[in-house]
Amino acid sequence: SQQGEEDPQALSIQEGENATMNCSYKTSINNLQWYRQNSGRGLVHLILIRSNEREKHSGRLRVTLDTSKKSSSLLITASRAADTASYFCAPLNRDDKIIFGKGTRLHILP
Amino acid sequence: DTAVSQTPKYLVTQMGNDKSIKCEQNLGHDTMYWYKQDSKKFLKIMFSYNNKELIINETVPNRFSPKSPDKAHLNLHINSLELGDSAVYFCASSQGARGGGYTFGSGTRLTVV
Numbered sequence: 001s002q003q004g005e006e007d008p009q010a011l012s013i014q015e016g017e018n019a020t021m022n023c024s025y026k027t028s029i030n031n032l033q034w035y036r037q038n039s040g041r042g043l044v045h046l047i048l049i050r051s052n053e054r055e056k057h058s059g060r061l062r063v064t065l066d067t068s069k070k071s072s073s074l075l076i077t078a079s080r081a082a083d084t085a086s087y088f089c090a091p092l093n094r095d096d097k098i099i100f101g102k103g104t105r106l107h108i109l110p
Numbered sequence: 111d112t113a114v115s116q117t118p119k120y121l122v123t124q125m126g127n128d129k130s131i132k133c134e135q136n137l138g139h140d141t142m143y144w145y146k147q148d149s150k151k152f153l154k155i156m157f158s159y160n161n162k163e164l165i166i167n168e169t170v171p172n173r174f175s176p177k178s179p180d181k182a183h184l185n186l187h188i189n190s191l192e193l194g195d196s197a198v199y200f201c202a203s204s205q206g207a208r209g210g211g212y213t214f215g216s217g218t219r220l221t222v223v
Contacts, residue, residue: 033211033212035212040198040217041216041217042114042200042214042215042216042217043153043200043202043212043214044214045211045212045213045214048210048211086151088153097143097155097158097165098143098155098212099155100145100152100153100154100155102151102152103151
């Protein structure tokens, strides 16, 4: 199992703007997942992108994956106050267990 | 219906006590996990378990032991609690062989005094 590294560590943007956070990893993967954790709550699975996919959408979320650069990005469009949370990426191979990094703390300003 | 439920939500106990946290999932997943989130919000995997294999993070003290009466339950038992055990503990489950997403419980905040 490997740990993803999220960047930036913290991000503050105005409500309505787009937020982009990045994830880098070291070895080949089967899929990469993004999770959100609101303060004091459990993690919520947002989206899974497989190694043979380059881009995936889910509502206001857009995830890209570049396996040649071993990196992924999560874009949240038209941000809302409820998007304030920590976001974690999880690069996985089959049978891997998720090892979480420090995440990106996103703060949406009113 | 809650997919992954943990009880209790809050637990305050004295040093030296033994306590258990229960976890149940109704998703039919074959793998369950325990994670610990410390005061710096860093999530660490403690155990993963399916009906074939228990994998223990080597940094976890042996005072912590997972107990699984059946594939829908993975309880966490902690002996001789210490101040440093204070944290939020999260249970999760997944369909391991399919490599899908994890579903997390809402956490148990353990405070050792």
